[in-house]
Amino acid sequence: MALLLLTQLLNSLAFAMLLFLLALGLSLIFGVARVVNLAHGAFYMLGAYLGLVLTNALGNFWLALLLVPLGVGLLGVAVERFLLRGLHGRELEQVLLTIGLGFVIADLLRGVFGAAIRSVPPPPELSGPLFLGAFLYPKYPLFVLGLGVALFLAVRLVLARTPFGIQVRAVTADPDMASALAVPPARVSLLTFGVGTALAGLGGVVGAPLIALAPGLDAQMTLFALIVVVIGGLGRIEGAFWGALLVGVVDGFGRLFLPQAAMFLIFALMALVLALKPEGLLGRRVA
Amino acid sequence: MMAWIPQKALKEWRRGLPWLMRGGLWLLFLAPLLVQGYTLYLATEAALFGLAAVALSFLLGHGGIPSLGQAAFLGLGAYAVGLSLKAGLPLALGLLVAPAVAALYALLTGLLLFRTHGIFVLMLTLAFGQMVYSVAHKWNAVTGGDDGLSLQGTGLSPTLLHLGALGLLVLAVAGLRLLLQSPYGKTLEAIRQNEEKVRSLGVPAFYYKLWAYVLTGALTGLAGAGVALHRTFVSPHDLFWLTSATLMVMVLLGGSRGLFGAAFGALLYTFVQAWVSSFTELWGLFVGGLLILTVLFAREGLWPLLERKLGGGRGSA
Numbered sequence: 001m002a003l004l005l006l007t008q009l010l011n012s013l014a015f016a017m018l019l020f021l022l023a024l025g026l027s028l029i030f031g032v033a034r035v036v037n038l039a040h041g042a043f044y045m046l047g048a049y050l051g052l053v054l055t056n057a058l059g060n061f062w063l064a065l066l067l068v069p070l071g072v073g074l075l076g077v078a079v080e081r082f083l084l085r086g087l088h089g090r091e092l093e094q095v096l097l098t099i100g101l102g103f104v105i106a107d108l109l110r111g112v113f114g115a116a117i118r119s120v121p122p123p124p125e126l127s128g129p130l131f132l133g134a135f136l137y138p139k140y141p142l143f144v145l146g147l148g149v150a151l152f153l154a155v156r157l158v159l160a161r162t163p164f165g166i167q168v169r170a171v172t173a174d175p176d177m178a179s180a181l182a183v184p185p186a187r188v189s190l191l192t193f194g195v196g197t198a199l200a201g202l203g204g205v206v207g208a209p210l211i212a213l214a215p216g217l218d219a220q221m222t223l224f225a226l227i228v229v230v231i232g233g234l235g236r237i238e239g240a241f242w243g244a245l246l247v248g249v250v251d252g253f254g255r256l257f258l259p260q261a262a263m264f265l266i267f268a269l270m271a272l273v274l275a276l277k278p279e280g281l282l283g284r285r286v287a
Numbered sequence: 288m289m290a291w292i293p294q295k296a297l298k299e300w301r302r303g304l305p306w307l308m309r310g311g312l313w314l315l316f317l318a319p320l321l322v323q324g325y326t327l328y329l330a331t332e333a334a335l336f337g338l339a340a341v342a343l344s345f346l347l348g349h350g351g352i353p354s355l356g357q358a359a360f361l362g363l364g365a366y367a368v369g370l371s372l373k374a375g376l377p378l379a380l381g382l383l384v385a386p387a388v389a390a391l392y393a394l395l396t397g398l399l400l401f402r403t404h405g406i407f408v409l410m411l412t413l414a415f416g417q418m419v420y421s422v423a424h425k426w427n428a429v430t431g432g433d434d435g436l437s438l439q440g441t442g443l444s445p446t447l448l449h450l451g452a453l454g455l456l457v458l459a460v461a462g463l464r465l466l467l468q469s470p471y472g473k474t475l476e477a478i479r480q481n482e483e484k485v486r487s488l489g490v491p492a493f494y495y496k497l498w499a500y501v502l503t504g505a506l507t508g509l510a511g512a513g514v515a516l517h518r519t520f521v522s523p524h525d526l527f528w529l530t531s532a533t534l535m536v537m538v539l540l541g542g543s544r545g546l547f548g549a550a551f552g553a554l555l556y557t558f559v560q561a562w563v564s565s566f567t568e569l570w571g572l573f574v575g576g577l578l579i580l581t582v583l584f585a586r587e588g589l590w591p592l593l594e595r596k597l598g599g600g601r602g603s604a
Contacts, residue, residue, distance in 0.1 A: 036409070092409070095406060100532070100582070106571055108569075110571075111572070230411065234407075263421050270414065
């Protein structure tokens with residue numbers, strides 16, 4: 001029983017890190033560009049399918065892990081530059097545009113790859129179990145777990161110390177003031193959108209061996225990311241991290257003990273947070 | 288432009304134009320009765336989705352509340368009427384239960400929703416809407432899960448159903464327009480424009496928004512019941528957020544303010560979609576593409592645009 005619980009805990013944490021990748025991108029983009037990117041799940045799925053194709057074509061998962069976020073990020077930059085920028089300051093229109101974009105991407109993927117469910121094997125280096133005495137656990141989820149934590153620490157460092165990170169924080173805090181201090185909000189917003197979508201693409205490549213690819217996954221991932229940022233608080237990476245951990249663990253143990261009501265537990269959690277602290281557990285009030 | 292028309296006649300024309308356009312819209316909805324068949328089927332569908340779109344237009348265009356969870360109301364209304372009929376209740380009762388269930392859901396979620404503001408409300412309507420979808424999808428014992436729910440022996444003729452749907456739509460537009468003229472409606476508009484200011488005058492904005500949301504929920508639930516009777520089938524997939532986005536497209540396409548635009552948008556969308564679906568199955572691509580185009584190029588919607596063109600350049604809208 002204890003081993004089962006430990007296994008499920010690790011599974012939940014690996015899934016939580018995946019959610020963190022998504023929620024982090026969503027949160028960064030919202031903070032800087034004030035856009036809730038509802039195409040986020042579609043970018044995730046695009047990353048997953050591109051990763052699948054590239055891994056097969058190049059025969060190397062690691063190369064795909066590097067190239068796919070770059071490609072998805074470039075697409076994100078193009079979207080910000082050519083579609084969203086013209087709607088600057090019009091929140092509702094921007095959100096609707098990203099929904100439309102999400103449907104278009106998801107449907108094109110279905111058109112190209114079909115509606116079949118595809119499970120993706122982990123790379124050979126990470127396939128198979130790891131033996132820890134009597135405890136046996138697959139390597140891949142551990143890799144995802146490590147990657148998530150490393151990324152969390154790295155992003156925190158980047159935001160705290162690098163010039164770009166400081167610009168991001170400045171624009172998040174007050175775009176007008178940042179602009180007055182010669183920080184170009186438009187460029188920061190463009191780059192952040194690229195980074196955010198690249199994170200979604202990375203999530204796709206990393207997540208494909210954990211979660212089988214199927215139509216509708218995009219909506220599910222967008223929904224999970226939304227719930228995480230609502231619970232954790234939008235606009236702060238700590239909120240995305242702890243929110244993702246909470247949602248991941250509740251989802252994982254919910255599936256284990258109450259398989260019928262797992263999804264419901266998450267919504268109940270969200271409702272509870274909203275009732276007690278509408279701005280999210282670690283959120284600040286956004287005007 | 289149009290300098291050859293006497294000024295007085297032009298003025299009269301402009302004054303009468305909105306009424307002419309509204310009359311024309313209802314005639315467009317009535318005309319398929321002459322043709323019957325598939326055209327009538329589509330027109331009934333358009334009237335029912337029109338009812339849902341008008342409700343969303345009231346909420347979004349006048350209440351300033353963006354909702355991406357309207358599919359949940361539609362679905363709750365549809366399942367409510369379907370299950371009532373299955374339980375042997377009379378149709379009239381089923382048609383009362385449907386809006387009541389949807390309104391109750393609106394009340395419960397609204398209490399949480401309006402603790403937040405702006406774009407968060409949109410995210411939460413979406414999240415709660417997807418919750419209803421996943422319940423409908425998974426709760427096989429009640430909803431039939433993926434197989435959906437079939438309705439038998441409603442015994443309504445297509446003509447009767449169409450007249451009923453259209454009657455509801457006309458009533459909803461007229462009723463909501465009256466409501467918008469009332470002190471309640473004016474206050475709701477004021478909240479949309481500047482909530483803080485209105486709140487500082489001592490108006491409980493929370494409840495104004497909550498009741499608008501509940502009313503919208505009830506109307507949309509009724510529309511959902513109509514759709515279920517019309518199609519004699521309820522599928523959980525109609526509760527997916529694609530349906531909510533479709534309603535959004537209808538509203539934005541026609542114009543989110545004035546309510547007539549939404550009805551017009553629903554009519555236009557339904558027929559265009561039927562035409563498009565004859566050569567592609569990628570429905571999401573169509574809805575998504577249309578949404579992007581509408582947002583980018585038809586910001587205020589086609590109805591006000593039409594009014595302005597017909598009115599000779601400068602409209603009153």
